[in-house]
Amino acid sequence: MRAPTWLPMPVRRALRVVRRYWRVLARHLERYTAPARRAWRRSLQLRVVALTLVASSLLVGTFGAFIANSSTDILLSRAEDEARTAMNGKVDYALKQLTLYPQARDPELPNALNDLADELFDGKSGSPGSSIVSIRAENYPDLQAVTVPPTVDTSDLITRDMIEKVSAGSGKQARQIRTAEIYGQVTKYLVYGSPVPTRFGHVELYYMVPLTTEDQDANLIRTIVLATGLALVILLGVVAGLVTRLVVTPVRVAARTAQRLSAGLLDQRMKVDGEDDLALLAAAFNQMAANLQRQIVRLEEMSRLQRRFTSDVSHELRTPLTTVRMAADLIFSEREDFDPAVARSAELLQAELDRFEELLTDLLEISRFDAGFAALDAEHTDLVPIVERVAERLTGLAERAGVELELRLPDTPVIAEVDPRRVERVLRNLVGNAVEHGEAKPVRITMATDDAAVAVTVRDHGIGLKPGEERLVFNRFWRADPSRARQTGGTGLGLSISVEDARLHGGWLEAWGSPGEGAQFRLTLPVRAGDRLVAAPLPLIPRDRTAELSSSPRDRTAEVG
Missing domain, CATH: 1.10.287.130 (Signal transduction histidine kinase, dimerisation/phosphotransfer (DHp) domain)
Known part of the structure; x- marks a missing residue:
């Protein structure tokens, strides 16, 4: 496919380069994947095992993902329930302690907040797996935010959005899951925030619970599910292979036995x-x-x-x-x-x-x-004199039938390694049949050759052949029209013997015909005895009919040889 002409020249050049490299890559892929594709086409067991592995992988993968997600949700839900319960208890305790201070200007209030945070902290200071408590009173500049442990930076855990939700005055708790680096270790935390209504103003309490244990449990469940699913898929593949082998092995034995039978070993x-x-x-x-x-x-x-x-x-x-x-x-x-x-x-x-x-x-x-x-008595023979001799011997018959014989032969000798007696017999049968069925119209004999083959066509314009008769014409004692009077007095075996002569040479004898438009027979022989024919120098369908072939469903061809 050519690049559009409206594209700039550099783009078209780039597309040509890409297309060239893509063709090279496609050829390499075709060459390297050919063994796999051949094995896929030929091995029923491979296809069954592969399809079983794919189907079981999809099924086990879907079920395993559902189990892992459900387990993770259960673990997270349990952690949330525990954290929510602990958060409510801490809020109630903080409310009781802060009711003792009626105003924010109380000089004992900062120390009370520090003591309260220490009392609410239920973990081990400095431990990565401990919870974190933070008390904030941002509306009162005189009061500092208190965090226990004090060395922990909670800026990544307590986001601005969460602070706005807690300080909105609705009295509801906020919740989020955040991941932050605490004590040099990346840890996932469940963060709860709740307002603490006091007589002196708005105070916020934040409780951060690490989900390390839950993550470990979830990872362990996923690992177990993955290992179990992988083992199950492999087991299903092995079972499918064994079961398929039980069925395929007798089929393979039957196929090999059938091949031996077809080769003539009838005792298999x-x-x-x-x-x-x-x-x-x-x-x-x-x-x-x-x-x-x-x-x-x-x-x-x-x-x-x-x-x-x-x-x-x-x-x-x-x-x-x-x-x-x-x-x-x-x-x-x-x-x-x-x-x-x-x-x-x-x-x-x-x-x-x-x-x-x-x-x-x-x-x-x-x-x-x-x-x-x-047996073939092959020798190097010039075929042009053979065709001329056949035409000369049948001239009298042609004159009596009112048929003119037209010869189109090469000007130079056509040398081939053939049995001249058999070739002459084939041509005599073909020309004799053409004269008999020529309906007093010319019969044309044409010869052509190339490096590998020699072809002779005999074309008549008589009654032709009906659909299906292009193969029957080579059967023994077969006649296209049994009611027709034979002029040559033939035996009905001529074309059958001609087919065998062509096969003995390793050649072809083919027929084409159309009702009312005549017929053409083509004899193709290898130039060297024993060579395998690939193509013929002359077309089987006459040149005057080639242009009309596509529109005429009545035309038929047959090849025998």
């Missing part, structure tokens, strides 16, 4: 311990694995028998086919001497024998792929 089973739900899960998993093993073995046996049957039938039919072929060739060569009807029958016999022989060849090829016996 879970250990069944006990009779609980986890044991029931293990037993059900083992039963499922046993059923799958039986089904897979049965299907493999059926597949093996099917492949063997197809191969045996194909081979066994070769001998009678050879005999019938020899007789058919003899009849076909003498057809001009026969009646027109017999001659036509000889031509049909020859055509069907050709198709039958092609079907046997395809069946043998499919059986070799199914059995895993197909």
